[in-house]
Amino acid sequence: MSNKHFNQLSRRERQIVDVLYREGEATVAEVRAAIPDPPGYSAVRALLGVLEEKGHVKHRRHGRQYLYRPTVSRSQARRAALKHVVRTFFDDSVEDVVAALMSIKSTQISAEEYKRLSKLIESERNKRGQR
Amino acid sequence: MSNKHFNQLSRRERQIVDVLYREGEATVAEVRAAIPDPPGYSAVRALLGVLEEKGHVKHRRHGRQYLYRPTVSRSQARRAALKHVVRTFFDDSVEDVVAALMSIKSTQISAEEYKRLSKLIESERNKRGQR
DNA sequence: AAGGATATGCTAAAATTTTAGCATACGCAG
DNA sequence: CTGCGTATGCTAAAATTTTAGCATATCCTT
Structure with a gap:
């Protein structure tokens, strides 16, 4: 790219x-x-x-x-776009992004989805724990 | 805006x-x-x-x-920018965004930060539970 | 003091982007 | 079949963006 x-x-x-x-x-x-x-x-x-x-x-x-x-794949483009937004507007803070996401999308997130989000964080944390 | x-x-x-x-x-x-x-x-x-x-x-x-x-405040601009990226590249999926964030930032997230992320998800979920 | 670096005020031209339109072709409905 | 809507091939002009440069001023170093 x-x-x-x-x-x-x-x-x-x-x-x-x-x-x-x-x-x-x-x-x-x-x-x-x-x-x-x-x-x-x-x-x-x-x-x-x-x-x-x-x-x-x-x-x-x-x-x-x-x-x-x-021509650039969606998965590549989305990474680049997200990185750019996180850097430009969120001082590279994952937390701030997640907080903003919650705020923007709060009425649309199902209980199921919250569960899945928790699992995702947990599993990433465990992945890291293994390092 | x-x-x-x-x-x-x-x-x-x-x-x-x-x-x-x-x-x-x-x-x-x-x-x-x-x-x-x-x-x-x-x-x-x-x-x-x-x-x-x-x-x-x-x-x-x-x-x-x-x-x-x-002239547009940072907090306003960041919401708009994030919304736009989520919509354009992530089909409005919060999960996909969080997964991508984890992937992009995985080596930079501290154990403390994972804890805070979990708390954040949990507290948003509870907020929703009250509705 | 002189000179160089760095700043704004102002203007216009070069470069790029954006737009439209003509000619032709194809598909579909009456 | 005709006519209209919708499609591409191709071209160029209008509009906008981008860029530079001159004049002047200020600051700092030698």
Whole structure:
């Protein structure tokens, strides 16, 4: 990801790449429907073309449509994105992130999920205990 | 934050705003030192000027220097940023985020911190239990 | 004092991004 | 079949972003 770093993306490029990560892959029309204050169809197409030239996305033909997807895997991109947010806004504090997550998502977390979260922390802690 | 949404920021604008959130506030020279592949001093200055015109940052004089800071509070910005990452890359799954955090930071989390994380989850769960 | 480093005020040009539109093709409904 | 909607191929212009540089001022070191 040396030359595919997300801080290299321009405004529209970033909006588009975000949509592609969220959806997995998308047609021009789908991308257009998902970006804020969208330009015309051909503008979105041209932007996807530019992103492809730069190597950030690639397309495959699906019927008569092109389906675009990011070239960097989602798992890689998410790590990078999360790291960046933790560093920029949370002083690298895991606790602060988790606290913010709880705050943001508090009405949506089920009892089951809390249980799973506890288990996850516990198992990571044990992993560490073994080191 | 209606018109101060981060997906409105251009490439350099975003790089600069990120630095300001990371550092809290900064001079032109500090911003310049912190952004990737920096242009000259006057270019950075001009960008900060543009960001100020757009209302994303403001400055105060500190001796003969200007100190710039973001207009949107860090706590607000971090919530928005985290929400965006969770949605874009983690399908809104808190668990997946926490798992990724653990994975990214595993060698840096102390036993104490694991304890505090557990407590945090537990206390959030109890809060929810009361509802 | 002089010179160099570092700061702002101001302007404009270079570079990049964003946008639209024409031509053509294909699919579908009436 | 026709017409409309939707798709790509291709091009270029409009809009925005990015960059530099001149003039002036201030601070610090020699």
